[in-house]
Structures are given as C-alpha cells and as structure tokens.
Amino acid sequence: MKALTWHGKNDIRCESVPDPKIQHGQDAIIKVTACAICGSDLHIFDGVIPSMEHGDILGHETMGEVVEVGADNKKLKVGDRVVVPFTISCGECFFCKRGFFSGCERSNPNADKASKLWGHSPAGLFGYSHLLGGYSGGQAEYLRVPYADVGPIKVPDHLTDDQVLFLSDIFPTGYMAADFCNLKGGETVAIWGCGPVGQFAIRSAFMLGAERVIAIDTVPERMEMAREAGAVIIDFRNEDVYDRIQDLTGGRGADACIDAVGTEPETMSGVDAVIDRVKVATFMGTDRPHVLRQAIHCCRNFGTVSIVGVYGGFVDKIPMGSAINRGLTFRMAQTPVQHYLPILLERIETGEIDPSFVITHSAKLEDGPELYKTFRAKKDGCIKVVMKP
Known part of the structure; x- marks a missing residue:
C-alpha cells in the first residue's frame, strides 16, 4: 500500500509499505477513505518529537471502511464506516473505565520509555513516535486499529467524510x-x-x-x-x-x-x-x-x-x-476522544456545526509531502489539509 513516511526533519515521503495485518483478536483493518494532516504532525515534520524512526507511517486523523475484523471483535463488521480516535484505548483499565481514555494503562507497549520522561505513560497514539507505542499511522491506504471494539465510532451514511473526519482529533x-x-x-x-x-x-x-x-x-x-x-x-x-x-x-x-x-x-x-x-x-x-x-x-x-x-x-x-x-x-490533557464522540456526533447530526468549514485543501495521498511543506509555511491560505487515498 501507499503511505506517508518519516525519514528525518522536513523529509516526508509517499512510498510503498507492507499492508497491515490482524495481530490481535480485537483488531480491525480499515480501508482509509479520508485522513488529514494535523498541526501536531508538524512537530514531527520539524524534528522536535523524539523516538521517531526512519520509515514510520504518520497520521492520526483517519476514517474509512472496515475490511477485516479480528475473531474477538464484537462491535464492528466488514463494511462499517467508522472514524478512528487518535487515542488508542483498551476500555477496561482503571483510566478507561473512568472515561480518561487518553490515560489508558495498556495501549502503549513502550510505556517504560514514556515513564522515564513523564513519570507515567499515557495511552498509545497512532503515528506519533515510538515513545507512544510506535503504531503505524493513518496517512495511508489501510490502517490496523488495535482495540477496535473500543475506539472507532460508526458514522451514518448521510454525513460526508468531510463532516465527520475531525471527530478523530481536532x-x-x-x-x-x-x-x-x-x-x-x-x-x-x-x-x-x-x-x-x-x-x-x-x-x-x-x-x-x-x-x-x-x-x-x-x-x-x-x-x-x-x-x-x-x-x-x-x-x-x-x-x-x-x-x-x-x-x-x-x-x-x-x-x-x-x-x-x-x-x-x-x-x-x-x-x-x-x-x-x-x-x-x-x-x-x-x-x-x-x-x-x-x-x-x-x-x-x-x-x-x-x-x-x-x-x-x-x-x-x-x-x-x-x-x-x-x-x-x-x-x-491529551484528549480522551472516546468520551466526547457521542456528544459531538449528535451536534453534527443536528446541524449545530459542520466541521468541514475548516478544510482549505483536499488532495491525494501522493500530494502529502508537498502539502506538509505548504501547511508548515502557511502558504496558499492553507489551514487544514484532507487527503483521500
């Protein structure tokens, strides 16, 4: 598949990488229909986020269609249209049970590294360094979603991708x-x-x-x-x-x-x-x-x-x-996205807000490396970039 990958400061590439596979029974594989470049991605682009490695797949604002689910996933089925929160959360630990999903105790496999810097580890995040789990991000054609029976929210067909994509983060x-x-x-x-x-x-x-x-x-x-x-x-x-x-x-x-x-x-x-x-x-x-x-x-x-x-x-x-x-x-806080999703989806459905107002640039995944530069330089009136693989 094609994905945007990190190769150092100011060096983002669109290249072929292996397709993701189911690794755990709660996983799901999402065919990405829309993803975005976030302002916090620019910190990676600028080289100020530690624990990045060459070839890491970027991106944490993602939505798409479920194409495969693990054997233990009871929430999703193939064909579901979902938005994926940037916070990866188990739903069962001390913090998840209290609604503090971004403090999940189980989702960061590199919690020991994060604890050395911050005292305790937060949840794992998509596409945001090995300090936060080393998870592949969603600026790609496909995405593996761990704990997929906890994170993704199903969205109704009458709402467009542009209206619901930003439920993932911003x-x-x-x-x-x-x-x-x-x-x-x-x-x-x-x-x-x-x-x-x-x-x-x-x-x-x-x-x-x-x-x-x-x-x-x-x-x-x-x-x-x-x-x-x-x-x-x-x-x-x-x-x-x-x-x-x-x-x-x-x-x-x-x-x-x-x-x-x-x-x-x-x-x-x-x-x-x-x-x-x-x-x-x-x-x-x-x-x-x-x-x-x-x-x-x-x-x-x-x-x-x-x-x-x-x-x-x-x-x-x-x-x-x-x-x-x-x-x-x-x-x-890092946002406990799952806590807010039902409230905000309802506000979109009732027409109280249409989040697509913020989009200034829509493009293909292949345009991503140049759009990182455009977004960083604030050129061409760029406020928000959405890519559709």
Whole structure:
C-alpha cells in the first residue's frame, strides 16, 4: 500500500509499505477513505518529537471502511464506516473505565520509555513516535486499529467524510479546550492560536455559553475564519496582547484562557520568546512556552488556563507566582476522544456545526509531502489539509 513516511526533519515521503495485518483478536483493518494532516504532525515534520524512526507511517486523523475484523471483535463488521480516535484505548483499565481514555494503562507497549520522561505513560497514539507505542499511522491506504471494539465510532451514511473526519482529533480537542473552561454563560474566553484546533475551540466556547471570544494569531486567513465565527481578533504582531485583553475586559482579564499553540509558537515579540528559541536551538531546552506564560498573565483572578497545545518535555520561566497568588486553575490533557464522540456526533447530526468549514485543501495521498511543506509555511491560505487515498 501507499503511505506517508518519516525519514528525518522536513523529509516526508509517499512510498510503498507492507499492508497491515490482524495481530490481535480485537483488531480491525480499515480501508482509509479520508485522513488529514494535523498541526501536531508538524512537530514531527520539524524534528522536535523524539523516538521517531526512519520509515514510520504518520497520521492520526483517519476514517474509512472496515475490511477485516479480528475473531474477538464484537462491535464492528466488514463494511462499517467508522472514524478512528487518535487515542488508542483498551476500555477496561482503571483510566478507561473512568472515561480518561487518553490515560489508558495498556495501549502503549513502550510505556517504560514514556515513564522515564513523564513519570507515567499515557495511552498509545497512532503515528506519533515510538515513545507512544510506535503504531503505524493513518496517512495511508489501510490502517490496523488495535482495540477496535473500543475506539472507532460508526458514522451514518448521510454525513460526508468531510463532516465527520475531525471527530478523530481536532473537533474533540477544541471542544475539550472549551469544556475545561467550566463555562456557565456570559464569559470572555481568550484563545491563543487560530489553527484548526483553535477554530474548533472558538466555536465550542460559543456553543458552551461564552459571550465573547478573543482570538490571538497573526495569519490573515486564520484570523478571518475566526472573525467569521464571531471572535474579536488580536494580531499579536500589531498589538500588545496583554494590554488589548485588559482593555476589552475592563482591566479584569479573561475569564478563561486557552493555549491552542503549544511548543512551537510563531515568532512572537518579547525577550522570553527570543530566549526560548535560543535554548531550543542550542539543546538547552525542549519547549518554547511563550504562549503559556502570556495566557497566565492575561487570565483573571481565579480564572482557568486550558492547555491543549502540545508540549513534549520541560518548560521553564513559568510564572507560578502569578498563578498561585491569583488562584488560577489549570486544565490540560491529551484528549480522551472516546468520551466526547457521542456528544459531538449528535451536534453534527443536528446541524449545530459542520466541521468541514475548516478544510482549505483536499488532495491525494501522493500530494502529502508537498502539502506538509505548504501547511508548515502557511502558504496558499492553507489551514487544514484532507487527503483521500
């Protein structure tokens, strides 16, 4: 089959690889009908995710048709149309039983490696390094899905692939970002990053009762998409983010702040952002947490900072004095996708949201390597890429 494979920094190839096979009774094989390039895939493209190996198959936003099931799989049958969550979860461990599917204790075969870095291992993920299981990803013609009687959700035929594909990751992640803000109605939510996850966070915050959403970015196409959703826009290259949020909130600060950027922010002003870049470039640091620092300072007393942007290692110069003295709450996670799937599928079916709004580029799998470059460079108005093998 054809698949997108990693061969080093900025080196993604479309090449022939062996077809996946059933390895366990709960497995299923999916013929991929649509897959996407995620913003977190760009961290792999940039070479900042450890434990990648030459030839690893990328991708964790995938859907398709079931073509084979293992003998122990009681949920799926050949011909089912499914969306596959990026989190691989057993459904039976301590965390899965409590709905914390992204903390699954059984799905990462390399849990010992992850524990050395993070203290404990999260769930295994598709196409996201050997630190998180070494699972082949879904930017391919076929995908093996472990624990397939737990993860995939069947989707109705009257919804298109473009409408449901993002249930695999970015819609639940954006929704979780807003859900973590504990909105009661009438709040102001500030969101850093108007990429795909940020776009879903904006719409989710409104769905959950926010009165005003402030969106921070500098890419014109992203800011316009956020504006169309009703957000107030701050271009961080042209305005001081802290001062502008203070003006908009009467000096109180935002009720909740969402970091939808993570470890690789766009070049931003400020001495700390420059120091972050120097540290990472000289291997003296692993992450660049400028956005997180700014979100803490912009959040009101006893507000919430919700973190869904990817961080991989250790962050420094975090203003914990500000957070502690002002009573901030931090909420963060890799998304337990399975927890949110029924709620979000219903919102799509009722027409409350059509997730296809975020797609700017549709292509074949063979176009993937060039589209990684386009997406990274934010060229050609690229916000979200969907590929159809």
